[in-house]
Structure formats: C-alpha cells, structure tokens
Amino acid sequence: MSGTQPVSSLTSNSMKGEKYEVEEIEAAVNNDLSWADRDNAHDLDRHPGFWGRFLKKNPSPEFLADVAKMNATELDPVQVKRIERKVDLLIIPALSICYMFYYVDKTTLSYAAIFGIKKDLNLGKSEYSWLSSLFYFGWVAWALPTNLLMQKFPLNKYLAINIFFWGVLLMAQAASRNFTELAVLRILSGAAEATADPAFVLITATWYTRAQQPTRIGYWYMANGFGIALGGLFGYGIGHIQSHLPSWKWEFIIIGTLCTLWSVFLFIFVPGSPYHTHWFTRPERLVIVSRKRADQNVADNRRWNASQAIEGFIDPKTYLFFLFGFTANVPNGGTSNFGTLIVQGFGFNTLQTTLMQIPYGVIISFIIGLAIYINYKLPPGYRTLLMAATNVPTVAGFAMMAWAGGKAPRLIGYWMTGASNATFVLGLSLLSGNVGGQTKKAIASAAVFLGVATGNIVGPFLFKDSEAPHYQTGVIGCMISRALEIVIILILRYMFLWQNKRRDRAVAEGRVEYDDIATALEDTSDWKNPAFRYIT
Template sequence: MAAQKSRTSLDRADDKEKDVGIEQVEAAPAPYILDRENDLERVPGRWGYFLKANPSPAFMADVAKMNEQPLDPVVVKRIERKIDMLIMPALAVCYAFYYIDKTTLSYAAIFGIKEDLNLKKTEYSWLSSLFYFGWLLWAFPANILMQKFPLNKYLAANIFLWGVLLMAQAASRNFAELAVLRILSGAFEAVADPAFVLITSTWYTRAQQPSRIGVWYCANGVGIALGGLLGYGIGHIGGSLASWKYEFLLIGALCVGWSIFLFVFVPDSPYFTHWFTREERIIIVSRKRHDQHSVDKREWNMSQMIEAFIDVKTYLFFLFGFTANVPNGGTSNFGTLIVKGFGFNTFNTTLMQIPYGFIIVCFIVGAIYANKYMPKNTRTYLMVATTIPTVIGFALIAWTKGTAPRLIGYWITGASNATFVVGLSLVSGNVGGQTKKAIASAAVFLGVAAGNIVGPFLFFDSEAPGYRTGVIACLASRALEIVIILLLRLVFVMSNKKRDRAVAEGRVTYDERITALEDISDWKNPAFRYVA
C-alpha cells in the first residue's frame, strides 16, 4: 500500500506541466515503510532472501517516468549530501583497515617476527607474496559472488574473516602455519577493491566517481600514518607476548568490530534501504540517467563475459594493475626495512610512515581537484602527471647517498596512489554492463595481485638494506605504467571518434532514455562514450 501511494504521487506529478520539476513529488507523503514486493524482485524460496534482489519492474518504471522530467538541483544536492554522509565514511574506514591489514606483516618484520619464527632466506618474501596468491586464486570467484549476494553484506562478511585470520596469525609458530593463514587472508581480501569501486559506481554518477574514489582512497594514506602510530604504540606494550603478536591481535580485533557495524548500518543498494524515502531512492537512480550505466542486477550475462574476454581494454586494465603494483608489492613489504636502512632505529622508522601517509593524502586530494577543473577527457594525462614523481622518487632512492634525498624520494613515491585513484574511475566509468564491469574490475585486481606477487621477489636479502635491484625494478615498472595509460587513452579516443562519426553520418540512431535503463555493454550501447 505504501508503494502504491508513492507511485500515485509520481503519476500526479507526471500529469502536470513538464517543467514543474520534482517539488510536487517531494511535497507528496514520503513513506519510510518499504514495500519489498513492489520495489524488489527476489529469487523465490528460503534462500532467495540471502541473494541479491533486483529492482522490480514497477520501481524501474517509476525511474523511467522520473527520467522524463528535470530534477531540482537543490533536492538532488540534499540527497547527495545524505549519500556522502552514509557511504563515504564507511568506505574510508574500510579502506584504512584494508591497508593496515595488508602492511601488518611489514611492521611485524621490524618487531622481530623473522627471528621468532626463524624465517630463512626468501621465506619472508614468500609470506609477502603468498597473500596475493590467495587473492589471485579467489579474485574471479569473488567478483561472481559479489554480483550474486547483497554487496555490503558480502563485503562485511569478508572483513569479519580478515580480522579473524589476522588474529590467528598471532598464534603462528613457524613459516608453514603463517603461510597458510596468509593465503586465506589474501583470498578474503580479494573482494575489497572491486567492492569499493562497485559501491561507488552504484551510488554516484560517472562525473562524481573520481572524487568519491579519491575520498575513500585517501584512507590509504591515513592507514599508513595510523599504522605507523599503532606500530609505535604496540611496540611499547610491555606484555608477555612479542610485539608482533599484539600487532596481529589488536588490528584483527578492530577489523572484526568494524565488520559488524558495516553489516548492520550501511545499505546494499539504492533500491531498498530505510535511510531514504521511496521518492529519494528513485531520484538517486534517475540522476544517473546520462551515464549510460545499467542498474545493478543479480544475473550473470554470458554474452557480456565473452565480450569482456575479447575486449583489448580488459587486458590493458590488467597490465595497468600489474605495473602499478609491482612497486607496491615491494614497498608495502620492504618499505619499512628500506627506511630503517637510512639510519633510523625501529621506533623512528614507524614514525617516518606518518609523513609518507600525509603526502599520499595530499597527492590524492590534489588529483581530485585537478580532475574537477581540467578540461574534459584529460584523466589519462593527469594519471601520467602523477606517475612521474614516483619515477623520480625511486631514482632518488637508488642513486643518491644522503639520508634526506633518499627519504624524500621514498615519500614522493606515494604519488602513485593518486594515479590509481583516477585509474579506478576509468574502470568504473568506461565499462558498460554489470557482468562485463565485474570482469573488467577482476582483470584490474588480478593485475594488482600478480604485481604484488612479483614485487617482493625483486628485493634480494643480499642487497639489504638498500635493495638496489628492487628499487630500480620499481622505477622501470612505473615507467611502463605510463605507456599502458597512454595506450588506454588511445583506445578510448579512437572508439569515441568512431561512434561520433557513425552518428553524424546517420548510420546509427538511439534513444538515451531506453539504453540508460538496460543492462547492455559499452560495445552494444551506441549512446556510450568513454572518458579519456
């Protein structure tokens, strides 16, 4: 009954003059009681409650009606502020934990885990890489399950398991036990980045995605700084356990606590949530009418899967993830050891991560504002610009002698985080179709996993503490990343020109209002244009 009243209010608004706007809809009674039957389309049976629910035809019909009339920018802005308050802090906290979790082993290294577990030769590098073997093995299944289950609930369940497995690592007695736990941890963390990107693309327009991805990715820098502070504090705990054990126990417990909060309070989609009225939920979807990105659905589309595997963009996205994360695999696990090699003691080494995290945040914020004011289709140029400082930074580490230039070089390698932020917006904004987008996202993060596997093995114990070969390899990988970015730009620009030419010559016609609501890929959507 509540849903019927809402549709009636929309019908009344639609019958009036076309330029009336959305105020009449807002003036109608806005029920907070949600109608599952009319707004969602669930799988029948007991298990249907646990699977992702599609928006119902009735809900999408009302979205189509709303698409026919202009939206009041004041109302839209108010709703978007509400989305920001609900989604952005949650993703930021998740990402901070995500980064702290991944780098816990790096702090454990300077607190004596190598000696306590009697790790030999390359075993520490193997522990760094085995995490990403788990990630690599589970990345594709994780993306399939992410389309099948309610997104936020699935993410929260995985974060709960991160925390449990991290706490279990404190009980490790040897390399073999820790290796198994690291593989399992990597598998359950494979969902993180793709889930964050998909949540962002679900709630925000294509133009808003770079800035919103930047907001939660800034938590990467916060995580580095907070990790340094936590490491410093944990290192001074005078308990009966080794310091590295407290590192695993405390951070794991924090992850578990946060996962419960996330499960309870953050919604899975705009189609069904008590945080917004029905009219507000319709506006959330309708304001994305020009993006040509379909609604989030449960079904797996085989034709989109085939298309993804023959699309050159998929492989360029993989190479982007790989070249961006060979250096990350090295610095996230050997960064503290490199800095300690500059002449700092253990506790000062942890504190040196604080300015590193702050510089990362500055680069990301700078990239967000630059993207906002730069001309259209210059995102790839911005990515190149933020990659150049990382090349310079690794050169300073490799070929200068003083502590100050090497430390500054290490800090400015953090500019790569800004590159990856803008790069993620290219994936979320330049792939159409839910299944194809899931595969493209998986391709990026398969590259991330592969890069993080390779990275640690380029740092040889015989070269400690300078690790010259590893640092130069990181420099080369960043240079190759620039080439991949420019190739992506070439693909986007050429595709747009080809589509514009077909429309100008009258060979292709389309109705944006129809294509915007269909789950079709970017190849099959003539209204789709790539952001370069």
C-alpha cells in the same frame, strides 16, 4: 535521430563535473515527487525459496518504470544536492574506514618484520619474501570467484563478511609458530581481502554518477594515506607495550580485533543498494538512480550474462586494465612489505622507522586530495593525462632512492613514491565508468585486481636479501614498472578517444540512431550500447 541529446540539463552539466548554477536552470523542475511515495510499491524482484532471501535483489519493473518516468522530467538541483549530501554522509565515511583497515591489515607483516618476526619464527633467506607474495596467491585464486559472487549477493553484507574474516585470520597469525602455519594463514587472508578493492569500486559506482566517481573514490582512497600514518602510530605504540608477548604478535591481535568489530557495524548500518533501504524515502531512492541517467550504466542486475562475459574476455581493454593493475602493484608489493626495512636501512632505529611512515601517509592523502581537486577543475577529456602526470613524481622518487646520496634525499624519494596512489584512484574511476554491463564489469574488475595481485606477488621477489638494506634491484625494478604504467595509461587513452570518435562519426553520418532514455535503464555492455561514451 532520437535521443542524441541528454534528457536533462542537470545530468548534462553533472557530466562536466557538476558545475551548474541553480539560477541558470530555466525549465520547470520536478519539485513534487508525491506521486512516487507509495507504501505498496514492490521495488525489488522476489526470489522464492529459502536461499533466495540471501541473494541480491534486482530492481523490479515497477521501480524501473518510475525511474523512467522521473527521467522524462528535470530534477530539482537543490533536492539532488540535499540527497547527495545524505549519500555522502552514509557511504564515504564507511568506505574510508574500510579502506583504512584494509591498508593497515596489509602492512602488518611489514611492521612485524622490524619487530622481530623473522628471528622468532626462524624465517629463511627467501621465506619473508614468500610470506609477502603468498598473501596474493590467495588473492589471485579468489579474485574472479569473488567478483562473480559480488554480482550475486548484496554488496554491503558480502563485504562485511569478508572483513570479518580479515580480522579473524589476522588474529590467528599471532599464534603462528613457524613459516608453514603463517604461510597458510597469509594465503587465506589474501583470499578474504580479494573482495575489498572491487567491492569499494562497485559500491561507488552504484551510488554515484560517472562524473562524481573520481572524487568519491579519491575521498575513500585518501584513507590509504591515513592508514599508513595510523599504522605508523600503531607500530610506535605497540613497540612500547611491555608484555611477555613479542610486539609483532600484538600488531596482529590489535589490528585483527578492530577489523572484526568494524565488520559488524558495516553489516548492520551500511545499505546494499539505493533500490531498497530505510535510510532514504522512495522518492529519494528514485532520484538517486534517475540522476545517473546520462551514465548509460545504471542497471544493477545479479543475473549472469554469457554474451557480456565473452565480450569481456575478447575486449582488449580488459587486458590493458590487467597490465595497469600489474605495473601499478609491482612497486606496491615491494614497498608495502619492504618499505619499513628500506627506511630502517637509511639509518633509523626501529621506533624512528615507524614514525617515518606518518609523513609518508600524510603526503599520500594530500596528493590524492590535490589530484581529485585538479580533476574536478579540468574540463572533460584530461583524466588519463592527469593519471600519467601524477605518476611522474613516483618514477623520480624511486630514482632518488636508488642513486641519491645521503639519508634525507633518499627518504624524500621514498615519500615521493606515494604520488602513485593518486594515479590508481583515477584509474579505478576509469574502471567503474568505462565498462558497461554488470557481468562485463565484473570481468573487467577481476582483470584489474588479478593484475594487482600478480604485481604484488612479483614485487617482493625483486628485493633480494643479499642487497639489504638498500635493495637496489628492487628499487630500480619498481621505477621501471611505474614508467611502463604511464605507457599503459596512454594506450588506454588512445583507445577510448578512437572509440568515441568512431561512434560520434556514425551518429553524425546517420548510420546509428538510439534512444538514450531507454538505453540508460538497460543492462547493456559498452560495446552494444550506441549511447555509451568513454571517459578519457
């Protein structure tokens, strides 16, 4: 049997949450990386022709050979920590700002609703719900194509271009004169934003180990809460603008302008991959990739793999990922578009309603931070159980909104529903860490976010105008959806545990042998990689 043990104690420990001590490492570490610092190295495959310069570049055989050489040695943990801090400073703030704009962008219609857009555009009874859902029709239509395009083009540039269109389309919505014009722009905006979540997850998976991904995803996802709080502040400030333009138009113009400006910064300064970037020396880039050796999920390849695509469509977890995205976002589709109207229905005026979103956002950020800290402290094997646990307060919160008496208990229940954001953070790390193969990962990512889009389409239609301002049917429907989400999580857990036990038994019985050094550098699916183990 070969390759059944990790090559490096550093990587082995990192799979346990990076809990290693430098003084405990007894073997000689690779402090001298001067051999890797070669100016004449060609680290990327070249693509001929004019269009080739715009495509994602695969790591060259020369670069992968040097990664393999480095994988045969033990990395210096002090050096790794220094490089990881540099990666954190470069990637996490950028993704956090992106996600903050992403959420503020999606909730502009909700603030527009309390600023009078329904009256100004003469929206009919169901037309506001349609505007909420049409955004995700565009998302659904573009979800699979955009995931495939992310495999073809540099992630940073492709994401920046899409964010640019978010801003332009958002500003254009301020010029809408009727339902039809706004509906078309909402569909196009949804298509542009279909790139966001899967791009953020793929960028995180590119730069971080599987053990680090829940924490790092949590860091940028916390910006969701800050985005909600910032949206409340923006709404409060915009509500005080004295102008001939109504406040809802300023909401679209200001947020759209900020998104557009940020996209330019992202395009210029954030790197696309560790294989080729001026932010890191060549030895540092090799360390970034080599430290992921135990993930069995390192290779980044722009080539379409038909067998992986087929495997993705027949793998049951692809459909469970879809259901996870769906059940998680039926409530999101409702609360992100009707949340301000629900809170206003508790007895707050327009400006008070915008301010009530600030503690909601702060609570979301706090719960996400708490969840990723608990996940960091827990031993391996408890992530899915933590996901289920973080969703319980959300179910209770919707129950309080539906049946509690008085303004305070119902408002507290609304705030409690934000706990589900921690569930989704941990779920995204399952997606990035539990699917092997670039093409299969694109299929699985599309499945999750098709579920996200479908849930957001369905959610608003549970909120009936005839039940305003309490929206009893919608609130109860959100509660049931969150309960079903817990069931989906537990089914995924059982599937991952069963697969891991089956593979471990095959190794123990001598029916399977593999070299985990070789498999770590191959673009192999999780089904075909015998060294792959699922995170549970």
